[in-house]
Amino acid sequence: MVTLEDVARLAGVSRSTVSRVINGQPHVRAETKARVLAAVERLGYRPHPIARSLATRRTKVVSMLIPESLTKLFSDQFFAILLQGAVHACNTRGYQMVLALFDDPRRQEELYRQLLQNGYVEGAVVASAAPDDPVIQALREDGIPVVAVGKQPGLPYVDVNNYGGARMATEHLLSLGYRRIATITGPLSHLHVQDRLAGYRDALKAHGIPYEEELVVEGGFTEVGAMAAVAKLLPLRPEAIFVQSDTMAAGVMRALRSHGLRVPEDVAVVGFDDIPLASLLDPPLTTVRQPIRLLGFMAVELLVDLLDGHNPGPRENTVLPVELVVRSSCGITRKQFLEKRSEKPFPVKGET
Amino acid sequence: MVTLEDVARLAGVSRSTVSRVINGQPHVRAETKARVLAAVERLGYRPHPIARSLATRRTKVVSMLIPESLTKLFSDQFFAILLQGAVHACNTRGYQMVLALFDDPRRQEELYRQLLQNGYVEGAVVASAAPDDPVIQALREDGIPVVAVGKQPGLPYVDVNNYGGARMATEHLLSLGYRRIATITGPLSHLHVQDRLAGYRDALKAHGIPYEEELVVEGGFTEVGAMAAVAKLLPLRPEAIFVQSDTMAAGVMRALRSHGLRVPEDVAVVGFDDIPLASLLDPPLTTVRQPIRLLGFMAVELLVDLLDGHNPGPRENTVLPVELVVRSSCGITRKQFLEKRSEKPFPVKGET
DNA sequence: CCTAGTTGTGAGAGCGCTCCCAAGACAGGG
DNA sequence: CCCTGTCTTGGGAGCGCTCTCACAACTAGG
Known part of the structure; x- marks a missing residue:
């Protein structure tokens, strides 16, 4: 291993000076700096991060x-x-x-x-x-x-704007004429789950539709949990389901299918996340896109x-914005949706 | 920050001795050890990994x-x-x-x-x-x-046994009566892709079916790539497709659907990986399970x-073993498969 | 021409730990 | 009773780097 010491010796300067050059500190004569840099290059010196960390108390x-x-x-x-x-x-x-x-x-x-x-x-x-x-x-x-x-x-x-996203999703279903809209949530201990639930509830309220507790079921953010939730929901005859994650939505679609129901003809589904899976489902899932990578x-x-x-x-x-991505799981094509929207644009409302 | 030094002082011993105790080295009197441990406990001492790394040249x-x-x-x-x-x-x-x-x-x-x-x-x-x-x-x-x-x-x-898995998958399709079997691969520069391709080829050969190059298309391990591959394949009228990953298989199923073809009635599909997605697809995907976590x-x-x-x-x-998971994308139910298998068990062959 | 300030450089004390080596204490064999 | 060996402990030199401080050299103001 080549150390600062080695570089210093070759360049004919002290360890301190080399350190200064390496770290881009001022107060080094240009000529000295060049000599040090040459030595660094020649020896292929690379600072040892551990030693540096010990001295600086930083690890990156x-x-x-x-x-x-x-x-x-x-x-x-x-x-x-x-x-x-x-x-x-x-x-x-x-x-x-x-x-x-x-x-x-x-x-x-x-x-x-x-x-x-x-x-x-x-x-x-x-x-x-x-x-x-x-x-x-x-x-x-x-x-x-x-x-x-x-x-x-x-x-x-x-x-992300969980409230706004959920509200948008629900409003979308409402605007398509659905009235009996259920929702499948994640664990209620999570705040974003609560925000999404609030968005759902407020959308209903704004349209004068009573909030029914039986239509809200916890799905634990898993496919299996969502399938169980569907089983509970089905006797209540929902026309549409707003699901708080795409993974759960996949479970929902699977469960509906196994009950002999079609999406969206019998039940409309909207998800949340817009992970790549969403567009792979059959039918492709309408969902709320959040900028996950960002x-x-x-x-x-x-x-x-x-x-x-x-x-x-x-x-x-x-708080990052979200966006509704309309595909076909909610009974409307993207094209139809865009035409409709141009008539009456939906305002994205923030929270917090 | 509490250091070895502090512990040593409190225990009335040297740094070296504390170090020995901490690292479980021998040659420390039981009574001394106890005293050191007490001091460690009392001060809440935790060794500093960076310092230790500098000395030992290990980082874990x-x-x-x-x-x-x-x-x-x-x-x-x-x-x-x-x-x-x-x-x-x-x-x-x-x-x-x-x-x-x-x-x-x-x-x-x-x-x-x-x-x-x-x-x-x-x-x-x-x-x-x-x-x-x-x-x-x-x-x-x-x-x-x-x-x-x-x-x-x-x-x-x-x-994993890529060769054996691919061979198993292809043999399965053959045993169901399919003759014209296409395959969608990953990038051929990857060795496991080649192994899977070899498994496919050898299965065909073993059944006296000629290997047709046009039936082999590269899908780049992506959904989109697989969809493009399907477009190339369709004019050749394959009865079944062995796809080298489940993600690609999802793309395949989506592409087939958009071409108005049903799975498995019109084209049978088998994947590879058995990621959770596989069972979520419609129909659930028959695939080769590899022990990914392991x-x-x-x-x-x-x-x-x-x-x-x-x-x-x-x-x-x-080289870890793989296993064929029969679902319904290949035109046979798991139950039927198991019954069939009990008649004529398929030997899992390893390679390398 | 003296003093104050600025720039350039080196010496050396750490950072917290490990580990080699020396040395004291004690035991047992001759 | 001495010598060799084992167990137990402490001293101290690193590991490779940073950073403060001291100091020399040089600039500029009065």
Whole structure:
């Protein structure tokens, strides 16, 4: 291994001077700098990050935390895309991303300590978890630099307009003439689930349709959970279902099919997320598109800004816009939809 | 921050002794050990990994490398599940996993150096790449400890029985009476793609069916690529298609549908992978199940064994078995299949 | 021409840990 | 009783880097 010392010797200067050159600090004569750079080049010197970290107490390593409650959802394309965005941000900022899955509930505490207390990891992005998730609690208490994906009280976060998206989806169904609209939600402990539910409810209210509790069923964000939810819902004869994730929507469509019902002829379906799966379903799924990759990207950007000491002071939490993508699972073609919309544009309303 | 020094002072011993206790080394009197442990407990001491790394030249950090050519496939559930297995292995072995996506072809070299040369990363798992991928080349040259997922000449690897799986899938279609069987492959530069193609070809040969090159089309492992492949294939009137990945199979089914063809009545389809998506398709996809999670797990296990110096000597490359999962996209129910199989069991043949 | 300020460079003390080596204490064999 | 060996402990030199401080050299103002 070639060290600073070696470079210094070859260039005929001190270690300090080489260090200054490497780190782009001022107060080095141009000629000296050139000599050092030549030596660096010649020896193929690369700074040793560990040694540097020990001295500076910085590692340039952040982590993406997937709480235990989400770990079984990890094969949802949502996470892959989120991760892609997050890693991309790391790449552009010169950081490394360690992926932490709390896969074993019993070792949760241990893994947490190992990772975050005294670890390589300087800060973390935590994927949308319930506010009472043990990991969230620990993060809040420890005061470790962290950015949450999805609204999280007491933590800086990046979120999408869940309320607006859900409202848009529901309004769309309403505008198509559906009245008896059910919804399948994620776990209600998650704030974004509540926001989406509120959007659904307010859309109904705005159209003078009473909110019926039996039409709201929890699907746990899984395909299987959604199928069970459909079974509960079917006796109530819903005309349409707003489903809080595309993965669940896939389950819904499968369940409807197995009950001999057609989509959208018998029941219309709208999802949320717009993961690649959505357009692969039969029929292609109408859904609320959220900018998942951007979500991951911005979360890391925010975190890195925090760590690098840029943009100090109280920062605004970011809420990204969503967009309704009309396909055919709701009984209307995209073309028809666009024509209709040009008549009466739907305003995207923000929240928070 | 509480250091070894602090603990030593409180326990009334030297730094060395505390270090011995912490690392479970012998030659410490039981009574001394107890005193040290008490001090550790009292102060809440946790060793500083960076400092330790600097001294030992070990970091306990490995990386999962996704070559640039695969990065657009990253939202394929395959990778999420692979990653899950890999991280799980890291968790059990006390390692951290950094996720490296080479998302920018121009910065590939730079990211590689940053990560692997002089980085925190001790070794890497590289996801199934073509042998001539620049990352694979660099890895081979640098002699960095690495385990490949998928056969990789010159590198230790973990693979599945691609040949056997493809052969099984094709034989299954043959046994159902299909004669004109097309196949949609991944990029032929990948060895596992070639293995699967060989399995397909040999199955045909074993049944005395001539191999027709026009029936083999490359689909690039993407949904869109597969749809294009179907368009090419359709004029040739295939009765069945063996598709080299489930994601592509989803594209195939979508394309067939848009051409007004039914699955399996008009064209039978068999996939490969058995990702969760497979059972969500309509009709549910018959496919070759590979133990994806185990693949990721074993790759990390192997790598960590290498790093920790266990099991030295020339180690065998691992080839995991696959299994045919019969659903309904091939025109036969699982029940029918099982009945049929009990008459004439199909032998799973391995390779390599 | 003296002083104050600025620029350029080197010395050296860490950062927190490991690990080699020396040395003291004690045991057992001759 | 001495010598060799084993167990137990402490001292201290690193690991490769950063960063403060001191100091020399040079500039410019009065």
